[in-house]
Amino acid sequence: MRRLHLTRRHALAAGLSLAAALALGSPAHADGFPDRQITMVVPFAAGGSTDVVARIVAQKMSDDLGQQVIVQNVAGAGGNLGADNVARAEPDGYTILMGTVATHALNPLILKSTPYDAEKDFAPISLLVVVPNVLIVNPELPVKTVAELVALLKAEPGKYSYASSGNGTPLHLSGELFKSMAGVEMEHIPYKGSGPALNDVIGNQVPIMFDNLPSSSGHIKTGTLRGLAVTTKERAPSFPEMPTVGESVPGYETYTWNALFAPAGTPPEVVARLNVAAGKALADPAVAERMTEFSATVVGSTPEELAAHVKAEIAKWTPVVRDAKIQLD
Amino acid sequence: MELFSNLALGFATAASPENLLFCLIGVLLGTLIGVLPGIGATATIAMLLPITFQLEPVSSLIMLAGIYYGAQYGGSTTAILINMPGESSSAVTAIDGYQMARKGRAGAALSIAALGSFFAGTVSTFLVALFAIPLTAIALKFGAAEYFSLMIVGLVSSVALAHGSVVKALAMVALGLLLGLVGTDIYTGTPRFTLGIREYADGLNFVAVAVGVFGIAEILRNLEGEKTRSVLVHKVSGLWPTREDFRRMAAPVLRGTAIGSALGILPGGGAILAAFASYTVEKRVSDKPEEFGHGAIAGVAGPESANNAGAQTSFIPLLTLGIPANPVMALMVGAMIIQGIVPGPNVASEQPALFWGIIASMWIGNLMLVVLNLPLIGLWVKLLTIPYYVLFPIIMAFCSIGVYSVNSNVYDLYAVAFFGFAGYLLVKLRCEPAPLLLGFVLGPLLEENLRRAMILSRGDPTTFITRPISATLLLIALAVLVVVFLPSVRAKREEVFQEED
Amino acid sequence: MKSLAFDSTNAICGAVFVILGGFFTYQSLTLDLGTALRMGPGYFPLLLALILVVLGLVVLVQSTRVAGEPLGPIALRGMAFILPAPVFFGLTVRGLGFVPALFFTALIAAFASSRMKPTMALMLAAAITLFSVVVFSYALGLPFQRFGPWVRF
Numbered sequence: 001m002r003r004l005h006l007t008r009r010h011a012l013a014a015g016l017s018l019a020a021a022l023a024l025g026s027p028a029h030a031d032g033f034p035d036r037q038i039t040m041v042v043p044f045a046a047g048g049s050t051d052v053v054a055r056i057v058a059q060k061m062s063d064d065l066g067q068q069v070i071v072q073n074v075a076g077a078g079g080n081l082g083a084d085n086v087a088r089a090e091p092d093g094y095t096i097l098m099g100t101v102a103t104h105a106l107n108p109l110i111l112k113s114t115p116y117d118a119e120k121d122f123a124p125i126s127l128l129v130v131v132p133n134v135l136i137v138n139p140e141l142p143v144k145t146v147a148e149l150v151a152l153l154k155a156e157p158g159k160y161s162y163a164s165s166g167n168g169t170p171l172h173l174s175g176e177l178f179k180s181m182a183g184v185e186m187e188h189i190p191y192k193g194s195g196p197a198l199n200d201v202i203g204n205q206v207p208i209m210f211d212n213l214p215s216s217s218g219h220i221k222t223g224t225l226r227g228l229a230v231t232t233k234e235r236a237p238s239f240p241e242m243p244t245v246g247e248s249v250p251g252y253e254t255y256t257w258n259a260l261f262a263p264a265g266t267p268p269e270v271v272a273r274l275n276v277a278a279g280k281a282l283a284d285p286a287v288a289e290r291m292t293e294f295s296a297t298v299v300g301s302t303p304e305e306l307a308a309h310v311k312a313e314i315a316k317w318t319p320v321v322r323d324a325k326i327q328l329d
Numbered sequence: 330m331e332l333f334s335n336l337a338l339g340f341a342t343a344a345s346p347e348n349l350l351f352c353l354i355g356v357l358l359g360t361l362i363g364v365l366p367g368i369g370a371t372a373t374i375a376m377l378l379p380i381t382f383q384l385e386p387v388s389s390l391i392m393l394a395g396i397y398y399g400a401q402y403g404g405s406t407t408a409i410l411i412n413m414p415g416e417s418s419s420a421v422t423a424i425d426g427y428q429m430a431r432k433g434r435a436g437a438a439l440s441i442a443a444l445g446s447f448f449a450g451t452v453s454t455f456l457v458a459l460f461a462i463p464l465t466a467i468a469l470k471f472g473a474a475e476y477f478s479l480m481i482v483g484l485v486s487s488v489a490l491a492h493g494s495v496v497k498a499l500a501m502v503a504l505g506l507l508l509g510l511v512g513t514d515i516y517t518g519t520p521r522f523t524l525g526i527r528e529y530a531d532g533l534n535f536v537a538v539a540v541g542v543f544g545i546a547e548i549l550r551n552l553e554g555e556k557t558r559s560v561l562v563h564k565v566s567g568l569w570p571t572r573e574d575f576r577r578m579a580a581p582v583l584r585g586t587a588i589g590s591a592l593g594i595l596p597g598g599g600a601i602l603a604a605f606a607s608y609t610v611e612k613r614v615s616d617k618p619e620e621f622g623h624g625a626i627a628g629v630a631g632p633e634s635a636n637n638a639g640a641q642t643s644f645i646p647l648l649t650l651g652i653p654a655n656p657v658m659a660l661m662v663g664a665m666i667i668q669g670i671v672p673g674p675n676v677a678s679e680q681p682a683l684f685w686g687i688i689a690s691m692w693i694g695n696l697m698l699v700v701l702n703l704p705l706i707g708l709w710v711k712l713l714t715i716p717y718y719v720l721f722p723i724i725m726a727f728c729s730i731g732v733y734s735v736n737s738n739v740y741d742l743y744a745v746a747f748f749g750f751a752g753y754l755l756v757k758l759r760c761e762p763a764p765l766l767l768g769f770v771l772g773p774l775l776e777e778n779l780r781r782a783m784i785l786s787r788g789d790p791t792t793f794i795t796r797p798i799s800a801t802l803l804l805i806a807l808a809v810l811v812v813v814f815l816p817s818v819r820a821k822r823e824e825v826f827q828e829e830d
Numbered sequence: 831m832k833s834l835a836f837d838s839t840n841a842i843c844g845a846v847f848v849i850l851g852g853f854f855t856y857q858s859l860t861l862d863l864g865t866a867l868r869m870g871p872g873y874f875p876l877l878l879a880l881i882l883v884v885l886g887l888v889v890l891v892q893s894t895r896v897a898g899e900p901l902g903p904i905a906l907r908g909m910a911f912i913l914p915a916p917v918f919f920g921l922t923v924r925g926l927g928f929v930p931a932l933f934f935t936a937l938i939a940a941f942a943s944s945r946m947k948p949t950m951a952l953m954l955a956a957a958i959t960l961f962s963v964v965v966f967s968y969a970l971g972l973p974f975q976r977f978g979p980w981v982r983f
Contacts, residue, residue, distance in 0.1 A: 039973060046375035047659035052666050055378050072973040073375060074737050077513070077530040081738070084527075090979060110518075115527070161785060167518045189781060190515050195659065199652045203469035205785070214666065218651055218673020293669040362970070373970060496892070500847050500885035507854050507878050514871035521871055522857050545912060552908030552942055718943030719954060725912060725939035726932055726958045729919040734972050742920030746913045753909070757901055758843035776874045788867030 033093060033270050034067040040260075042098045043082025045075045048193070049214050049294075053129055053258050054098040056290055060281030065273075071098075078168060079103040080114060087116035091265035093274060096125065099261045101170050105313035109321040110168045118314065123271050124306035125260035126278040129296040132255050133174050133231040134213045135245055138204040139223060146229050146248035149208070153184035161187040162208040163197040168326060173317070174210040174231055174254040176324035182249045201225060212256060213238070213295040231255060238295045257299075257313075259306050271303055336458055339685030343693055348391050348686065351384070355392035356694050359399020360702065364407055364709075365727050370400035372734040374660045378667065386668035387683050391690040393664055394644070397657050398450070398691065401640050402698050405442045405633055406709055410435060411724060413544035419636065420766050421604040423543055425621065425628030432624050435713055436568030439706045441578050441626060442633040443699055444570075449586040449634035450695035453641035456590050457648075458688050462677070464642075465649040468594045473781035474792050478802035479595070480775040483602045485806045486609035487767040498764045501755075505768020506775065508533060516780055528740035537732050537741045538769055541748025542755065542762040544728065548721050549753040568707055574626055581611050581631035588631075589638030594645050595654075601770050607635035613812060622761075641691055648684060650674055839901055840893035847886025854879035911942035927978030928967060933959040 038061075042054045051073065058069040074082035083103040089095035097103070104118040116122075135146065143149040153160060164172040167190045179186060189206050191197035194215050201209045202224055209216075213236060220227035220239070229245040230236045231254045245252045260278055262271055281287055282300045291298050301309065342348065362373045374393050381389030401419070408419040409426035422442065429438040456464075471479070488498050511522045512532030523529040570578070588610065589603040611631040612621045621628050643654045651672025653659040665672045670680060677684045712720070732741050752762055786792035794800045858879055864870025915938045922931040936958040940951035966972045 037975075039975075045656065045659065046371065046378070047653070047656065047661075047663035049666075051375075052663045055663075056667060070971070070973040071375075072737055075531065076736065076738065077527055081528065081530070167515060187784060189784060192515060192777070193659075195653050195662075199469070199646070199650070200472065202650060202652075203472065205472035214671070218671040218675055221671075222673060222675045224650075224674050290667065290669055293671065294666055361965075365965075372972065494889075494892075496885055496888050497843065500882055500889065503878050503882040503885060504847070504850060507850075507875060507882065510875050510878075517862070517871050519861060519871040521861060521875065522854065548912055548942075549905045549908045552905040552912070553903045716945070718940070718945045721912070721942060722915075722936045722939040722951075722954055723958055725915045726936040726962060729916045729935050730932065730962060730966055730972070732916070733919065733923060733974075734966075737973070739920035739923065742916040745916045749913055749916075750909065753905070754846070757904070758839055758846065760843060779874065780869050783867060783869065790866075 033273055034065050036094065037068040037070055038065065038093070039095050040069050040071050040098055041082045041086050041095065042071055042073050043075065043079035043100075043103055044073065045193075046073045049131060049212055049256075049296075050098060050100055050258055052294070053291075053296065056287055057128060057260075057278065057281045060284050060287055061274075061277040064277040064280045078107055078111075078166070080107055080111070080116075083107075084115040086261065087121040087263055089263050091123070091263040091267075093262055093266050093270035095263065096274065097122070097261045099259050101256050101313060104259070104261070104310050105317050106168065106170060106173060106321070109314070109317055110326050119307070119310060121264050122261040123264050123266045124303045124310065125262055125271055126275045126282075126303065127257065127259045127299050127301035127306045127309055128278065128282060129291055130232075130255050130257045130299050131296045132213045132236045133171060133210055134216060134220070134236075134242075135178070135228045135231065136201065136209050136211055136216050136220065136225045137228060138201055138207045139226045140204055141207045141226070143228070144226070146243070146245055149228060150182050150184055150248065153182075153186060157185040158187065160208060161189045161206050162210065163189050163191060163201055163206040164210060165194040165197055166190050166192060170254065170256050171210045171212070173320060173324070173326070176326065177254060177320050178210070178245065178249065178252065180320075180323050181252050198225075217295050236295060237297070238292065257309075259301075259309070261306075275303055332459065335681065335685050336689065338682060339458075339687075339689030340693075342387055342682045342686030343391065343690035347385075348388050348690065349693070351388045351392040352395050352690050352694050353697055355395020356399035356402075356697050356701070359396040359401075360403040360406075360698070362396070363400035363403020363405075365403075365731065370397050371656050371660065372731075373400070374657060374664075378660065378664055381664050381667060386665070386670055386680075387686045389664055389668065390661065390683065390687055391694075393661055394687060394691060395694045397661075398637070398640050398694060399698060401637060402443070402446060402702065405446070405636075406439060406702075409438045409442065409629070410709060410712060411544065411720075412547040413724065413728075414539050419604075420539060420543065420763060421608050421632040422629060422636070424608070424763055425623075425625045427547075428622065428624035429626075429629065430713065434624065435710045436706050437570045437574055437626075438624075438629050439709060440568070440570050440703060441574065441630050443702050443706075445578060445582045445585065445630045445634040446637035447695050447699040448582050449589060449636075449638040450641055451692060452586050453590045453593070453638040454688060454692040454695070457642060457645055457691070458685075461645050461649050464594050464645055468646060470798060471595055472796070473778040473785060474796050474799040475802065476595075476778040477775065477782055478793060478799040478806070479602070480771050480778065482802055482806045482809065483605060483767065483771055484775070485809045486606055487764045494759075497760050501760055501762070501764040502768040505765035505770075506772035507768075508538065508765075509769040509772020510776060512773075515777060526740060528738050529744075532773065533744055533769075534732065534735055534738070534741040535770065536735055537744040538748050539766060540728050540732060541745050541750075542752030542765060544724065545745065545749030546752030546756050546762070548717075548724065549749070550756055551717055552721075568710060570626075577626045578630035581607075581627040582634045584610055584614075585631035585634030585636075586638045589635030589640075590642050592635075593639030593642030603635040603639035604632040605767055607631040609809070637695075644687070644691070647672070648676060648687070651676065837893040837896055840889055842901075844886045844888070844890030844893055847889060848883055849886075851879050851881075851883035851886055855883065907944060908942045911938055911940075915939040922980075923974065923978075925978045925980040927976050927981060928974035929959060929963055929976050930981060931978075932962055 040054055040058050042051050044050050054071050058071050062069045074085050079102045086095055086097035108114045108118045143152055162175050164175055194211055200206045219225040227242050229243045231245050233253045279300055282298050288298050374396055404419040405422045408414040408423035409430050412423050412427040414420040414423045426438045487502055488495055513520050513530050520530055585607040588607045592603040611627040612618050615627055646652045646654050647658045653662050662672050732745050782792055858872040858876035861872030862870035863872045915935045918938055919931050919935040933955050936955040937951055940946050940954055
């Protein structure tokens with residue numbers, strides 16, 4: 001199989017000229033897959049963390065598959081539009097989805113009706129990365145630990161608010177789970193995405209926030225925000241000093257994950273081929289390095305492991321969503 | 330002095346042959362996509378993101394930034410030539426720029442836009458270099474209450490955009506605000522006015538609405554009288570601005586630059602307001618306000634400068650905080666992350682060559698744009714003499730591609746058709762689309778911040794007047810209201826007195 | 831003294847505003863209004879919709895005071911061909927793929943003008959398609975399938 005070795009000049013040419021299309025047709029595989037470009041649907045806007053993961057992985061998968069894997073952003077309805085598009089696409093492996101905890105665990109629980117079934121309508125390909133969330137506060141808030149925050153919130157119930165990237169997002173649910181497990185009261189202030197929310201926390205308009213670790217790690221390092229704890233079970237490798245929320249609120253664990261899915265009914269050999277390509281992309285040292293800088297942990301999995309993971313995630317979030325009484329139309 | 334050593338580092342970085350090349354590629358590509366109606370910088374930058382994986386971080390960000398302001402530049406060209414704004418800011422340019430083009434002065438309008446943008450770009454680049462960090466501190470003082478009051482200033486000003494009936498302009502603002510609310514309510518997740526169509530859950534697409542109410546409505550209007558005319562403009566007089574034009578553009582450019590630089594810093598809506606605010610100011614200070622809407626030079630020079638200044642200073646929150654002010658900036662954050670740079674306040678200190686290189690490249694890119702575009706003006710103006718039965722199918726094809734490329738949402742294309750019809754209806758009813766578009770952009774921001782301010786103050790409406798910045802802004806809104814309405818009241822009274830005579 | 835005049839354009843305009851305002855009012859009332867202190871999703875739109883109705887009524891009343899220009903010619907042929915063009919593109923871009931969908935979109939739009947000859951229209955549509963495929967699909971690399979499942983064998 002011929003590989004696409006991109007030099008800087010070639011890479012540029014690929015975008016600006018015909019090179020991308022003329023690049024390569026790989027005849028190497030027995031079943032002939034893939035013989036044309038593959039579309040990876042990202043169900044969120046370009047530039048977000050899911051999009052970045054998708055573009056890094058898609059680039060490397062193209063190298064292995066010998067066909068371009070192009071990223072298409074189909075944003076809308078908290079990821080449901082893009083996920084639904086893929087669920088209804090031809091099950092031939094040429095349309096795949098960059099799924100997340102939102103599209104495959106939370107949305108089906110939160111929404112009164114989801115147009116697809118997270119388990120039955122998809123053929124899992126591979127889990128890719130796990131991204132920790134982080135509990136951050138404005139440095140002017142007089143708390144340095146999760147325990148102090150809990151004490152402050154208990155002393156003045158209802159006085160403080162917390163920001164999130166939107167209603168029903170994994171970060172909102174991280175906050176709601178924290179409220180119910182720690183037994184505290186905070187007012188939820190939703191924003192349109194993480195950026196504006198972060199802005200208001202830095203400006204101390206809202207003192208507390210749950211965020212993805214990648215988007216606020218720069219602020220934690222420079223001290224414009226105080227990171228109290230990460231939400232994963234283990235401490236984050238990029239912040240070994242920072243405790244986990246679970247160390248103060250036993251049993252607390254949330255995180256965001258990204259995984260590839262094909263439409264249900266995709267031939268197993270095609271799924272297997274895509275799984276291999278995804279695995280090779282994740283094993284690439286450059287990718288691993290980027291992901292680590294980005295505070296994401298490369299995981300990878302077999303299709304079966306991903307199916308089990310989705311089932312486990314749904315089981316985990318069902319009681320949380322029910323207890324927090326989050327129900328959207 | 331530290332600033333000079335920083336700038337020297339920046340120019341040394343940006344002027345390396347490689348970076349100059351990427352800057353050139355960026356502005357060329359940006360101009361190209363800006364000129365093609367409908368297609369925007371967001372889609373292009375998104376496509377190029379994976380390629381930047383292979384480039385040096387500085388080069389890739391310089392190229393992406395070049396695409397962004399190149400597209401702003403090219404967008405004004407389309408707005409002036411065929412009344413087809415691709416970005417909210419060029420919607421204002423379309424008002425008087427297109428009228429100038431219809432009068433055969435497209436060349437002058439384009440050069441004024443180019444020169445005004447260049448001046449504004451130069452000044453605001455230095456502002457970014459000098460004040461990026463202190464300005465960020467001011468921007469952070471803006472909470473929900475302040476944004477709400479700022480939007481009120483914008484809405485009040487928008488009435489000045491209309492050159493016809495004030496009541497109709499207000500109605501158009503209200504309608505625009507309502508259309509802006511289509512989609513999911515962010516506080517409760519309830520879908521509103523979506524008619525059960527899930528594809529509209531994230532609201533109507535700005536490009537679809539703008540292309541519809543401005544561009545398609547204009548195409549239909551041109552098709553009305555096609556028995557008598559076959560090209561948009563018969564006579565094209567003087568490609569270049571006259572000495573008189575230069576004299577009349579100087580002050581508006583200066584004011585536009587100031588307004589754009591100030592408002593551009595505010596993430597979420599600041600840069601959008603800049604062009605609208607500049608137009609309002611120019612119309613107010615002009616000794617010939619009746620010219621506005623019929624091809625006033627100040628109505629092109631001011632907003633274009635404001636728009637470009639705002640585009641430059643909207644990099645400030647990105648560079649100093651790593652917080653994106655608009656979707657294009659979000660993509661730049663993505664590009665940084667792909668490069669392994671974690672955006673945040675540490676970028677300036679940890680990566681000085683990157684930080685100052687980008688700032689210096691903005692000025693170089695602006696210079697390239699002027700040098701590239703001034704000779705092209707003759708070519709653009711020639712476009713107007715293409716028979717429009719040839720031009721319109723081309724525009725429709727590009728619009729369809731452009732609108733679809735934003736989100737790959739076919740419902741956006743249906744919205745184009747619907748708003749084309751609605752826009753034509755409004756033209757026939759002598760209503761103006763600019764206030765509608767401003768309302769559309771501000772609607773969600775206005776409501777979001779109003780409700781957020783009320784939740785944060787735990788239901789206390791005095792929050793808007795007890796917070797000093799918010800109170801000041803509301804006073805400005807009141808002042809604008811008085812200034813806008815006084816002359817018309819006076820005119821009415823004079824009319825009444827004359828009738829009594 | 832003015833004689834009894836009637837501005838039909840403004841009358842229609844006012845009526846359109848009232849109808850649109852009414853539509854949004856009706857829709858807002860189906861939403862949770864909340865209170866001024868804790869606004870529901872329907873509160874702010876209801877307020878705006880009522881303002882729109884009032885402004886529409888003002889325009890309607892004003893229209894009875896002064897005479898205005900008539901509506902003028904209406905581009906019926908233009909509407910019949912321009913407006914369906916993007917709709918057609920939307921309906922077919924996934925099925926037919928980018929190339930055929932764009933060709934027919936341009937062809938439909940071409941017939942908006944009565945001056946367009948059929949051969950000219952075909953040539954123009956072909957030229958637009960060729961240009962767009964080169965620029966958008968190859969050079970800019972937009973993620974569209976050039977030929978969709980309906981025309982793939």
